[in-house]
Amino acid sequence: MKRTTAHRLTSFGVLVVLAALWQLASIMMPYESVPGEPMIPGWQILVTRTFLSLADYWQGGLGIPSVAQGGERTYAGAALAVLSNSWDTSLRLFTGLTLGVAVGLVAGLAVSWSKWSRRIVALPAQIIRTFPMLALIPMFQLWFGATFLGMALFVAFAVGVIFFTGTVNAVGNVSDIHVDYARTQGASRIQIYRSVILPAMFPELRSSIMLSLGTAWTAVIAAEFLGAQTGLGQIIVFAQYFGYVGRMFLVALFLLFYAAITYALFERASRRLTEWMPRELATPDRYGAP
Amino acid sequence: MAEVELRNVGQSFRRSGGALVEAVADVSLVIRSHEFVCLIGPSGCGKTTLLQLVAGLTRASQGQISVDGAAIAGPSPERGLVFQRDSVFPWMRTIDNVSYGLKCRGVEKTKRIEIARQYLRQVGLGDVERSWPRELSGGMLKRVAVATVFANSPRVLLMDEPFAALDYVTKLQLHQLLLTLWEQHRPTVLFVTHDVDEAMLLADRIVVMKEGRVVDDRKITLARRRTVESLALPEAVAHKEVLLRHLGLGELVQDRTAPL
Amino acid sequence: MARTSLSVARLPVDPLGIIGLLALVALWWGLSQFHFLSRLALPPPAGVAAAITQNFFSSSYLANYHLGYGGLAGNLAYTISNVVVALAVSCVVGVALGFASARVELFRAFADPIMLTAGTIPILVTAPFFLIWFGTSRSAQIALLILFDVTIVYLFAQRAAANLDPTYVAAGRTLGAGPMRIVSDVYLKGALPEVFGGIRIALAGAWGLEAFSELLGAPKGIGRVIQAMAAEMDSQMVFAAIMTLAVVAVAFDVAIGGAFDFITRWRRRARL
Numbered sequence: 001m002k003r004t005t006a007h008r009l010t011s012f013g014v015l016v017v018l019a020a021l022w023q024l025a026s027i028m029m030p031y032e033s034v035p036g037e038p039m040i041p042g043w044q045i046l047v048t049r050t051f052l053s054l055a056d057y058w059q060g061g062l063g064i065p066s067v068a069q070g071g072e073r074t075y076a077g078a079a080l081a082v083l084s085n086s087w088d089t090s091l092r093l094f095t096g097l098t099l100g101v102a103v104g105l106v107a108g109l110a111v112s113w114s115k116w117s118r119r120i121v122a123l124p125a126q127i128i129r130t131f132p133m134l135a136l137i138p139m140f141q142l143w144f145g146a147t148f149l150g151m152a153l154f155v156a157f158a159v160g161v162i163f164f165t166g167t168v169n170a171v172g173n174v175s176d177i178h179v180d181y182a183r184t185q186g187a188s189r190i191q192i193y194r195s196v197i198l199p200a201m202f203p204e205l206r207s208s209i210m211l212s213l214g215t216a217w218t219a220v221i222a223a224e225f226l227g228a229q230t231g232l233g234q235i236i237v238f239a240q241y242f243g244y245v246g247r248m249f250l251v252a253l254f255l256l257f258y259a260a261i262t263y264a265l266f267e268r269a270s271r272r273l274t275e276w277m278p279r280e281l282a283t284p285d286r287y288g289a290p
Numbered sequence: 291m292a293e294v295e296l297r298n299v300g301q302s303f304r305r306s307g308g309a310l311v312e313a314v315a316d317v318s319l320v321i322r323s324h325e326f327v328c329l330i331g332p333s334g335c336g337k338t339t340l341l342q343l344v345a346g347l348t349r350a351s352q353g354q355i356s357v358d359g360a361a362i363a364g365p366s367p368e369r370g371l372v373f374q375r376d377s378v379f380p381w382m383r384t385i386d387n388v389s390y391g392l393k394c395r396g397v398e399k400t401k402r403i404e405i406a407r408q409y410l411r412q413v414g415l416g417d418v419e420r421s422w423p424r425e426l427s428g429g430m431l432k433r434v435a436v437a438t439v440f441a442n443s444p445r446v447l448l449m450d451e452p453f454a455a456l457d458y459v460t461k462l463q464l465h466q467l468l469l470t471l472w473e474q475h476r477p478t479v480l481f482v483t484h485d486v487d488e489a490m491l492l493a494d495r496i497v498v499m500k501e502g503r504v505v506d507d508r509k510i511t512l513a514r515r516r517t518v519e520s521l522a523l524p525e526a527v528a529h530k531e532v533l534l535r536h537l538g539l540g541e542l543v544q545d546r547t548a549p550l
Numbered sequence: 551m552a553r554t555s556l557s558v559a560r561l562p563v564d565p566l567g568i569i570g571l572l573a574l575v576a577l578w579w580g581l582s583q584f585h586f587l588s589r590l591a592l593p594p595p596a597g598v599a600a601a602i603t604q605n606f607f608s609s610s611y612l613a614n615y616h617l618g619y620g621g622l623a624g625n626l627a628y629t630i631s632n633v634v635v636a637l638a639v640s641c642v643v644g645v646a647l648g649f650a651s652a653r654v655e656l657f658r659a660f661a662d663p664i665m666l667t668a669g670t671i672p673i674l675v676t677a678p679f680f681l682i683w684f685g686t687s688r689s690a691q692i693a694l695l696i697l698f699d700v701t702i703v704y705l706f707a708q709r710a711a712a713n714l715d716p717t718y719v720a721a722g723r724t725l726g727a728g729p730m731r732i733v734s735d736v737y738l739k740g741a742l743p744e745v746f747g748g749i750r751i752a753l754a755g756a757w758g759l760e761a762f763s764e765l766l767g768a769p770k771g772i773g774r775v776i777q778a779m780a781a782e783m784d785s786q787m788v789f790a791a792i793m794t795l796a797v798v799a800v801a802f803d804v805a806i807g808g809a810f811d812f813i814t815r816w817r818r819r820a821r822l
Contacts (some may be wrong), residue, residue: 123567132758
């Protein structure tokens with residue numbers, strides 16, 4: 001069997017084993033963190049009682065009354081709670097990610113334009129890169145409060161720094177030979193940027209994109225941990241105050257699931273982006289214009 | 291100093307498809323003490339595998355290999371091996387590389403540095419003992435490898451196409467260096483190569499392998515040191531023609547109607 | 551930038567870079583003069599510097615918030631010790647597992663899925679769980695950091711061992727090196743540069759993770775200082791705490807970079 005299929009099967013197998021171990025632990029350690037709430041709820045509890053309990057986080061509406069105001073816990077309520085909080089988290093994530101990538105890319109390209117600007121920015125950028133990003137969240141909260149704006153901006157900042165550095169590195173790594181070739185053909189600075197540097201950068205930007213995605217997830221979860229009103233991260237932290245490990249685990253699973261999906265999607269999309277742009281196009285045609 | 295005996299040695303392995311491949315099949319050979327034997331053959335004939343077996347890096351699936359009657363069990367500095375690729379550790383200075391085998395044997399520091407220095411000088415690299423391998427050329431690295439192996443006073447010297455990656459001039463220089471060291475220290479040598487000229491220059495005896503088996507075993511009795519002239523003698527040319535035919539290069543051989 | 555083979559740190563520093571740094575501080579000062587963000591705008595550089603010097607070695611101000619009498623330095627020591635201990639443990643475990651997985655295919659089949667998945671998920675998600683299992687104690691921080699560091703070091707160690715030319719191992723064996731020597735003289739020394747690269751990356755992320763973990767709940771630490779000061783809306787002290795941590799992070803990065811350059815001085819320079 002092919003190596004990758006074998007790998008996928010073992011990965012799947014390991015997941016199954018881990019899930020089985022969890023079930024085993026739930027049987028062998030039936031402690032309760034809080035009366036009525038097992039510390040390690042087995043899968044049969046997770047998908048029923050625990051899932052139901054997530055209805056507590058639905059604020060009411062769409063015909064389903066909120067549990068806090070006396071309504072019952074329903075599967076519909078739980079589903080709505082999960083969906084709406086997932087939406088909140090995702091919105092913050094993608095807004096911040098898009099903003100960060102855009103600003104990082106543009107700033108990176110702008111700085112790379114001139115050799116002087118590159119050198120001036122190098123040291124401060126290196127220092128900002130080593131900044132403990134997550135420690136800045138309280139600062140963002142002081143400025144913007146624990147609002148959508150504050151969280152999205154924090155994600156954007158964290159992503160922007162990474163993407164900026166990545167862009168500058170990518171431009172720097174474009175082989176001189178391509179640039180020189182274009183120049184001997186009489187290409188102007190802008191033409192070189194458009195037809196040589198930009199396409200040649202894409203493969204390296206791919207790794208920056210994946211790195212930024214990872215940073216964005218960490219950033220948004222961290223921001224939600226520290227005082228959001230809604231969102232999956234917020235649910236986890238709220239549940240943690242009460243010791244509801246089951247709920248924490250279930251919501252964390254949702255989060256990881258979303259993260260995995262976004263990684264897979266981004267990986268595929270970025271691969272296609274660099275595939276239909278063959279590297280030969282990055283090198284000017286020997287007979288014609290770049 | 292050391293007689294190497296191979297008795298019915300075989301080595302087979304399974305390919306990923308399941309097919310059984312016999313890299314070495316029923317090879318029996320005796321290499322006498324101090325003999326310089328060249329093992330020659332086309333790619334894939336099993337000569338490198340055989341050398342690895344004698345080195346003890348892999349265990350033979352069949353048969354027995356012994357040195358002076360004692361069966362070998364794993365690699366040992368007594369059967370020094372010079373590799374085709376760069377084997378000099380890049381993270382150690384030259385002098386530390388050459389003294390590494392001695393270090394493994396527990397030789398005390400000043401003594402082993404002194405021995406290493408002596409061998410470095412013998413290969414003409416006395417002034418680069420503190421250099422990093424990355425600062426040395428391919429030919430120099432090969433000299434370091436040779437010095438490293440000789441520093442352990444091996445009874446058997448195994449060489450796996452050691453000079454294949456070097457340029458022509460460097461290669462010929464290393465031939466002379468090798469012969470000098472061999473004449474001084476007299477190890478038993480098993481030298482793998484696909485270069486017929488190299489074999490003719492170096493060997494007392496040339497063993498030809500094809501498809502895992504020994505197909506020819508020729509004694510070369512030309513006087514040492516061999517020169518361009520001695521290698522043009524009719525007996526030398528005759529050897530070379532037979533060897534070329536073994537390698538499938540018969541068209542290079544002049545078609546003689548008169549038998550030799 | 552041309553470098554001699556004996557450069558120990560990433561010095562000399564590009565003078566233009568210093569200009570950039572000064573420009574950044576000037577920008578900071580400029581922004582701090584405007585109050586367009588909110589009443590709690592950017593605290594001015596001078597104020598932050600004063601806050602740091604006044605509270606660095608001892609601080610009755612911080613002591614009021616149950617942050618000990620050691621001032622910023624005392625809390626910094628807690629943070630640094632956690633980061634260093636977690637990294638040390640992770641190096642041992644990560645290198646051992648990484649090397650083993652590179653050599654033994656079966657081991658890799660089990661270790662890879664776990665490690666690689668753990669490497670891609672936001673490790674942060676596990677922080678609240680550690681808080682429940684260990685309470686707001688040092689163990690919660692160290693456990694989180696170890697989880698983060700190990701996955702990175704494992705990846706780099708595995709790659710390094712897999713990329714090592716098998717000729718070196720064979721050469722070591724024929725020179726009489728036993729299995730212990732092969733691991734220490736060949737694998738460890740040969741893989742060190744790549745593993746160090748991983749250590750550097752892990753360290754860069756570890757500071758923020760540790761600070762954040764302290765923000766969630768810890769006995770001491772810079773993160774706790776940040777949290778306490780933020781609750782007081784004292785943005786100047788918050789910034790002061792963040793800056794001291796940033797300086798430590800940068801200092802460690804420079805030190806590791808220098809150590810890296812020294813340790814890998816045998817390497818062939820990239821031919822770019």
